[in-house]
Amino acid sequence: MRVLILTFGTRGDVEPFAALAQRLTAAGHTAVLAAPEPYRETVAADVDFEPMATEMDRVMRAGMTRLRGPAHALTLAREMAQGMRVSLQEQWQIAQQVQPTVIVGHPKALGGLHVAERLGLPFVASLPLPFLTPTSAFPVPFLSRQLPGSLNRISYDFNRFTALAYGGMINRFRRETLGLSRMSRRTDYLTTREGAAVPVLYPFSRHVVPVPADYPSSAHVTGYWFGESARGWEPPRDLAEFLGGDRPVIYLGFGSMAFGGRAEDRGRLVREALDEVGARAVVSTGWGALTIEPNEYIHPVDEVPHDWLFSRVDAVVHHSGSGTTAAGLRAGKPTLVCPVLGDQPFWGRRVHELGVGPRPLPLPRATSNALAARLAELLSNATYAASASTLSAQLASEDGPDAAIRVLEQIELQAGRHHGR
Known part of the structure; x- marks a missing residue:
């Protein structure tokens, strides 16, 4: 052909x-x-x-x-x-x-x-x-x-x-x-x-x-349809060192959801929620979706291959674009969806109905307290991790x-x- x-x-x-x-x-x-x-x-x-x-x-x-x-x-x-x-x-x-x-x-x-x-x-x-x-x-x-x-x-x-x-x-x-x-x-x-x-x-x-x-x-x-985009990819030293810490680390990113130019507001929301729950995070800035300063617990990145990164974190938080959702489920990670538009609420509902993560938290209506509560639930509920692991094995069979x-x-x-x- x-x-x-x-x-x-x-x-x-x-x-x-x-x-x-x-x-x-x-x-x-x-x-x-x-x-x-x-x-x-x-x-x-x-x-x-x-x-x-x-x-x-x-x-x-x-x-x-x-x-x-x-x-x-x-x-x-x-x-x-x-x-x-x-x-x-x-x-x-x-x-x-x-x-x-x-x-x-x-x-x-x-x-x-x-x-x-x-x-x-x-x-x-x-x-x-x-x-x-x-x-x-x-x-x-x-x-x-x-x-x-x-x-x-x-x-x-x-x-x-x-x-x-x-x-x-x-x-x-x-x-x-x-x-x-x-x-x-x-x-x-x-x-x-x-x-x-x-x-x-x-x-x-x-x-x-x-x-x-x-x-x-x-x-x-x-x-x-998964590719092998991360084959041979080497992380920057500072990212590898951050992932090697002893506290739970999550991935957090909203991809291309930069509507309205509220990148600083989203960065502040994320920082306050992470401070409250006491988790570390690799934060993807995406296509200008958020702006955030690094500190001991926050490591901003531009683009890192999801298949490489997701296997090295404890949970993932994202807007639920179809590709990001697939990568998180493939990696077997508990998932919190913060949908914005389009098909994202659909995937968020599926993630929750599959028992892989909490109820979706729509990003436009999210507060730092609400996000912190969902993050705490994401990291503490062992059934999410178990369900994610089971689903990952099913995906690997295809x-x-x-x-x-x-x-x-x-x-x-x-x-x-x-x-x-």
Whole structure:
């Protein structure tokens, strides 16, 4: 196979696809990962990388810190739209260069389905949360509460938002660049123009989100796609020494959640809570999510590979992005989730329901006293550690990339038969 992988977003939207590309290459296939330039370093040396959506990535990172109201949001939306137009052209150019036999695309990349149609290739959608496929088991993960079964399914009409919001841009791309007819602005991203179901790869574990009984055969829950990003990584001496202390140490970080520019306020919240509970912490500043000064008990870091760091701490505290959540569960660590937006409350509920950590504490409403209380519970409740260890063993029994590769091989084979190849 020649697999072109198109993805965009934060680190949790890119690293699983880099891991899949690495395993495809190891299995003797050709894999090309197209993602923003800053993620080139996440790709193994034997995997081809093509920069794509780099301008969108720049706008997104800058917007995280300056977004403070409707005016800023409107400006950000205009800038992102321009970046999206450029990204669509990049995806078409890369596809012509690569000449893939299968295209795998994150929905945020926008162009994969249409480029695959133009080239007459199978397209496979993929993202690390159960967002695309309607089910009565739970609502679309962006909703914060459970609904009756029928309403749960209806909530997945949210997936039509992309076509409604960007349908004009997408149809211009289809018509002017690809020479295709327009698509309905009511599309749900899961059906081709011929009416066939679009296959979906879900790189999360059935031990974390049980596979709904009403999922169709086109939805494949494979298990997590973990890479080997920390292989050969050496920590700075001061970090290694800090981790060698004799008091419990936690990881704490909120990733890219820098909305509103309240980094100093979040740093103060974290410092006061850590002081109250008497724990040490490696604190990740992320994309400007928080600012904090080092002291005897606080060690700020910029970016440290999660698979290296999480195995060396006693517990993890984070916003529950899908990638960070997966890394913490893989490491078998008790977890406190402080969600901000999007699918983060969904993952926070799953962590709590699995018995791996306390009730989530929404970051926008957190106080130092509330955070300190949750931290104390996280470190003192032995059942969280036991449940986390059990879950980690279950995740270790899965080989998500291998399962995904077998699905892709079957899809390519069926496409070849259909076209008489």
